[in-house]
Structure formats: C-alpha cells, structure tokens
Amino acid sequence: MDCNTALSFIEPFLRNEMSDEDKERFIYHVKNCKDCRNELEFYYITHAVFNELDKDMDAEDADYIAALDRKLETTQKGVNRRRRLRQIAAGAIVLILLAVALLLFIKQV
Numbered sequence: 001m002d003c004n005t006a007l008s009f010i011e012p013f014l015r016n017e018m019s020d021e022d023k024e025r026f027i028y029h030v031k032n033c034k035d036c037r038n039e040l041e042f043y044y045i046t047h048a049v050f051n052e053l054d055k056d057m058d059a060e061d062a063d064y065i066a067a068l069d070r071k072l073e074t075t076q077k078g079v080n081r082r083r084r085l086r087q088i089a090a091g092a093i094v095l096i097l098l099a100v101a102l103l104l105f106i107k108q109v
Contacts, residue, residue, distance in 0.1 A: 001029045006036045010043045013075075020079045027076050044068045 001009075006029045012018045013026055030037045045064045 001025045003029075003033060003036055006030060006033065007039055010040055013040075014043060014047050020082055023075055024079050027072055027079075030072070041065060041068060044071075 006026060009018060009022060009026045013023065018026065030040050041064070044067075048064050048067065
C-alpha cells in the first residue's frame with residue numbers, strides 16, 4: 001500500500017468501515033510508515049477530542065496514543081480471528097466433501 005492510499009483509508013478505519021483485507025494492509029502500512037502513522041495519530045486525536053466534547057468528557061487525562069495503539073491491536077486481532085475461522089470452516093467443508101466422496105466410493109465397491 002502506498003502512502004496516498006493509506007491516507008485515504010484513515011477516515012474509514014476510524015469509522016470501522018473497511019474490509020478485513022484493507023484493515024490488514026492499512027495497519028501494516030501505518031506500523032511501518034512514520035509519516036502515515038503521524039497522520040493517523042492526528043486524525044485519531046482530533047476525532048477523540050471532538051467525541052469527548054460532544055459527551056462533555058474531560059480530555060486532560062486521556063492517553064490518545066495508547067488508545068490508538070489498542071485500536072490497532074484489537075483490529076488486527078479481529079482480522080486474524082476471522083481469518084482463522086474462515087480457514088477452519090474451509091477445512092471442515094473439505095473434510096465433509098472427502099467423507100461424502102469416500103461413502104460414495106464405498107457404495108460403488
């Protein structure tokens with residue numbers, strides 16, 4: 001992913017409006033590109049402060065960078081979990097198809 005694409009994904013990432021594939025590519029990019037990470041931090045903090053103003057929360061004690069790190073980590077874990085579930089489901093389907101094929105083969109013999 002290039003920087004322009006990563007920057008265009010910041011808002012969708014903050015709104016949780018991305019596919020797992022795009023999330024994974026985006027997270028990888030911002031973990032390895034200091035400029036894009038800085039932009040993400042700026043947008044994240046801006047969103048967080050406005051959300052706190054809307055809710056009359058105290059922003060003085062907020063650790064926005066730690067919160068962003070948690071969001072990146074949680075998002076990556078969710079992507080990985082869904083990938084593992086898809087792999088397990090695919091494996092189960094393959095096993096079922098093999099079992100059906102074996103039963104059909106045994107019936108023919």
